[in-house]
Amino acid sequence: MAALPLTMIRRMSTNEALRNAKRELRVAVTRSLEALDVESVREQSRTVVDLLTSLPEYQQAQRVSIxxxxxxxxxxxxxxxxxxxxxxxxxxxxxxxxxxxxxxxxEDPKPSVMDMVSLESLEDYQGLKRNSWGIPTPTRKSLETRKNCMDEIKANRDGLDLIVMPGVAFDGECRRLGHGKGYYDYFLRRYSEEAGGKVPFTVGVALKDQFLGSPASIPVGDKDWSLDMILVGDGQVIRR
Incomplete structure (x- = not known):
């Protein structure tokens, strides 16, 4: 068997080191989140909602993903x-x-991808069933009547103005660590290609236990997207 080129070996080594660094950080942050009480999450959520709704980018946005x-x-x-x-x-x-x-x-082939589909009303939201993660989720049958953001863009209709994004951890340079599936990064790349390089304004929202203070930082690769802004449960607002 022919030996692998040195550049490929280095790339594989770098990718493995990045995956390990991300995995270790996810484990550390997840452990700290397990100690959080419900009232702390509730209070920090109220703070972040107040921050978001006061943003001009949010107030002006007509089409938002949450x-x-x-x-x-x-x-x-x-x-x-x-x-x-x-x-x-x-x-x-x-x-x-x-x-x-x-x-x-x-891109390498992916077993699953994420799209953004329309939520029709508060009643629609309240009627969603929770999946195994406890997340309210639309049924596949309901997708027949929901708008798909990517289909809208392909048809030269409006896309999204703003996306509110979750994550495991965030840092002061507006970098984000997700759960490891790459859903949001891949979605933004697809969106950018379909929309001629345009992407929505991206807002990460974080509990204070998910925000890494300086000099700590999120390990990132060339396929990881930075955010435009991060809102933290202790009242911090970080812009890129």
Whole structure:
């Protein structure tokens, strides 16, 4: 068997080191989140919602994507969804599904991808069933009547103005560590390709236990997207 080129060996070594660094950080942050009490998460969520709704980028946005939160371990987005509908915004939520056979250019094939699909009303939101992660999730049958953000862009209609994004950890340079599936990074790459390089304004929301103070930082690779802004449960607002 022919020996691997030195550049490929170095790349493999670098990628493995990056994966290990991310894995170790996820474990450390997850352990700290397990010690959080419900009232702390509730209070920090209220702070973040107040910060978000005061942003001009949010106030001006007509089409927003908001992740639907797990029961614990992250900012609760229920009040964000309620506020968006009260302001007459079009709301989209993440939905993961089996990937199409043709990946984005330069990407390895993925078993599943994330799209943003429309949430029609507060009643629609309240009627969603929770998945195994405890996240309210639309049924596959309901996708027949929901708008898909990517399909809208392909049809030369409006895309998204702003995305509220979750994560395991964040840092002062607006870098984000996700859960390891790459859903948001891959979605933004696909979106950028379809929208001629444009992407929505991205806002990460973090509990204070998920935010790494200086000099700590998130390990990132060339496929990891930085955010435009991070809102932290202790009241910090970080712009890139």
């Amino acid at each position: 992740y639907l939160s797990m029961p614990t371990g992250e900012i609760d987005t229920t009040a964000m969804v309620q506020d968006a509908f009260q302001r007459g915004k079009n709301v989209f939520i993440p939905f993961t599904h089996k990937a199409a056979p043709n990946p984005t250019q330069g």
